[in-house]
Amino acid sequence: MLFRADPWLHVIAGCMSSGKTDELLRLLRRAEIAKRRILLVRPDVDDRTPAEYAESRSKARYPSTPVPKGEPVAILSLARERDVDLVGIEEAQFFDGNLPRVVETLRQSGRHVIASGLNTDFAGRPFGSMPELLALADEITMLSAICVVCGETATRTQRLVGGRPAAIDDPLIVIGGFEAPTVETYEARCLRHHEVAPARSARGVVADD
Numbered sequence: 001m002l003f004r005a006d007p008w009l010h011v012i013a014g015c016m017s018s019g020k021t022d023e024l025l026r027l028l029r030r031a032e033i034a035k036r037r038i039l040l041v042r043p044d045v046d047d048r049t050p051a052e053y054a055e056s057r058s059k060a061r062y063p064s065t066p067v068p069k070g071e072p073v074a075i076l077s078l079a080r081e082r083d084v085d086l087v088g089i090e091e092a093q094f095f096d097g098n099l100p101r102v103v104e105t106l107r108q109s110g111r112h113v114i115a116s117g118l119n120t121d122f123a124g125r126p127f128g129s130m131p132e133l134l135a136l137a138d139e140i141t142m143l144s145a146i147c148v149v150c151g152e153t154a155t156r157t158q159r160l161v162g163g164r165p166a167a168i169d170d171p172l173i174v175i176g177g178f179e180a181p182t183v184e185t186y187e188a189r190c191l192r193h194h195e196v197a198p199a200r201s202a203r204g205v206v207a208d209d
């Protein structure tokens, strides 16, 4: 079968730079060939690309609709309004805890859902609703990347603040950004090279250490 049209939840998980968006967009293009009506949504927290497009590392693009991360239920009305057969969800880890219920409702209404996201956060902890989505999935694609330190298989997302490993108690999403020259970056690392700094609160260090 070229494209599965049945109710189906496919979860694409992996660390930073593992090609999740490329895989998601590949599946959407395939569904398009099968004449499926598609809705792609993303939480409104990601400002890497203009909100109206999903863009992969290989520069593939696909029209995407931003949805408030605290209101995944809005995906249901969008899917109904546009009468779609397939709902793609990017950066699923950023939506609030109602996302699994929304996804179940989409699947019960006969739709195909493909959700992609980070399975663990920078500290290696299960991220947002991803563990629940993975448990509910009919199909899972677990992707890995290449460790930037040693070149082995990477399954973790390293967060760096000012070039140094982020602390365990640093907030997951920095609102408003850091002032120069402190830059926050993410990269793929293997388990051996994945580093999390001790809690700042325990060290009595101020936030702009």
Ligand SMILES: [Zn+2]
Pocket: 147, 148, 149, 150, 151, 152, 189, 190, 191, 192, 193
């Ligand atoms: Zn490594």
